[in-house]
Structures are given as structure tokens and as C-alpha cells.
Amino acid sequence: MSPKSNLILKISIIVAKSLNNVIGKDNQLIWRLSSDMKLFKGKTTGFPIIMGRKTYESMGKPLPNRISIVITRNKEYQLPEGHFVVHSLEEAIQLCISRKFDQVFIIGGAEIYQQALPLCDELLVTEINVELQGDAFFPEIDSEIWERISEVHFQKDEKNDYDFDFVTYKKIQS
Ligand SMILES: NC(=O)c1ccc[n+]([C@@H]2O[C@H](COP(=O)([O-])OP(=O)(O)OC[C@H]3O[C@@H](n4cnc5c(N)ncnc54)[C@H](OP(=O)(O)O)[C@@H]3O)[C@@H](O)[C@H]2O)c1
Numbered sequence: 001m002s003p004k005s006n007l008i009l010k011i012s013i014i015v016a017k018s019l020n021n022v023i024g025k026d027n028q029l030i031w032r033l034s035s036d037m038k039l040f041k042g043k044t045t046g047f048p049i050i051m052g053r054k055t056y057e058s059m060g061k062p063l064p065n066r067i068s069i070v071i072t073r074n075k076e077y078q079l080p081e082g083h084f085v086v087h088s089l090e091e092a093i094q095l096c097i098s099r100k101f102d103q104v105f106i107i108g109g110a111e112i113y114q115q116a117l118p119l120c121d122e123l124l125v126t127e128i129n130v131e132l133q134g135d136a137f138f139p140e141i142d143s144e145i146w147e148r149i150s151e152v153h154f155q156k157d158e159k160n161d162y163d164f165d166f167v168t169y170k171k172i173q174s
Contacts, residue, residue: 010122012103012106012123013106013113013125014044014105014124015126016029016126016164017125017126017128018128021138021140022136023108023134023136023137023138025133025134027058027136030134031161032159033128033154034159036166043124046065047067047101047103047104048066048067048068049107050092050096051068051070051109051112052112053072054111055108056068067083069086070084070086071087071089071092071112114139123167123169124166124167124168125141125166126165127166141169145171146169147170148167148169149168150167151165151166
């Protein structure tokens with residue numbers, strides 16, 4: 001890694017959402033999309049990931065080959081060695097900067113996406129081609145702020161419940 005690459009932290013959100021912005025229900029995902037799981041793994045492996053306490057608990061343990069940074073107000077909260085508990089999004093980002101990470105992925109859930117969206121450089125969004133009922137939502141993506149720069153289409157099949165597009169958005173520089 002070059003010294004220059006340590007100077008800037010790229011912050012990306014990665015999320016899967018339905019057409020009506022649902023991201024989950026009862027603290028779980030509500031679809032089975034094997035191709036999306038592979039994309040998520042491919043993008044995030046080797047990088048730190050920031051998440052809210054509820055998302056962490058929905059997974060139950062740290063994801064392999066990624067440093068987990070979990071945000072909670074609980075000062076007693078503990079994680080396995082090599083992972084980090086923080087008490088705000090700002091503290092999570094400061095941790096990444098102080099450790100000279102050059103890329104971090106924000107992986108949810110709804111509360112953390114809402115807070116992180118203004119701070120991000122890039123959105124990696126699995127746009128699932130269905131409207132669903134849920135209780136956790138991603139904020140509306142404002143086309144005045146975010147430019148859709150690429151997308152890849154995936155078809156429904158026996159391992160994927162719905163068609164979806166994997167879309168990359170970049171922040172429009174003002
Ligand atoms: N589709 C997707 O891509 C995707 C990805 C991830 C999650 N999800 C879904 O999203 C849902 C969970 O989202 P959620 O909004 O309920 O929970 P969340 O964002 O995962 O976690 C919320 C928790 O984070 C902590 N927190 C939030 N803001 C904080 C702050 N400013 N300072 C300190 N702590 C803070 C609090 O923990 P404490 O209560 O411990 O203080 C809060 O209860 C689930 O349905 C999950 O399946 C979907």
C-alpha cells in the first residue's frame with residue numbers, strides 16, 4: 001500500500017433494498033439472494049466494516065476476514081478480540097483514520113445508514129426488483145447528490161428470489 005493511499009479514507013455504504021427502500025424486517029433480511037451475498041463478500045472481504053449493534057446481533061458473530069466495528073451506546077458491550085466497539089459513527093470513522101485504513105464499508109442497518117449517508121463517497125446498492133413489507137428502511141437516494149455510474153443486472157433463479165441490479169453511485173462533487 002503506498003503512503004499516499006493512507007492519507008484518505010474512502011467510505012462506502014453497501015446495502016440491499018427493495019424498490020420501496022425496505023432493508024429488513026424483525027431484525028432480519030427478508031430475501032434469499034445468493035448472488036448478492038457473493039457480491040457483498042467479494043466487495044467487503046479484507047476491509048473493515050462498520051455496523052449498528054442490532055445488525056451485528058442479527059449476524060451473531062464477526063464476518064470472516066473483516067474487522068468488525070460495532071456502534072452501540074452500551075459501554076459494557078464486548079466483541080471477540082480483533083474487533084472494536086465504538087459509541088458513535090464519528091468514533092468509528094476516527095478509528096479507521098487512526099489505523100490508516102484507506103477503505104471502510106458501512107454495512108447497516110437503518111439507523112447507521114441514515115447517519116452515514118451524508119459522510120459517504122460511494123453507495124453500492126443492490127436494487128431488488130420487488131416491493132416488500134418491512135420495518136427497516138434505507139433513505140431515499142437523492143439524484144441531485146448521487147450519480148448512478150454503473151449497474152449490473154442479475155436474474156431471478158433457483159438461488160435468487162428476485163431480479164436485482166447491483167448499482168454503484170458516486171457523490172456529485174459540488
Ligand atoms: N438489506 C441490507 O443491506 C441490510 C444491511 C444491514 C442490516 N439490515 C437490516 O436492518 C435492520 C437493523 O437496522 P436498525 O436500524 O434496526 O439497527 P442498526 O442500525 O443495525 O443498529 C441500531 C443500534 O446501533 C446503535 N446506534 C445507532 N446510532 C448510534 C449512535 N449515534 N451512537 C451510538 N450507538 C448508536 C444503537 O445500539 P444500542 O441499542 O446497543 O445502543 C442502536 O440500537 C435489520 O432488519 C437488518 O436485517 C439490512
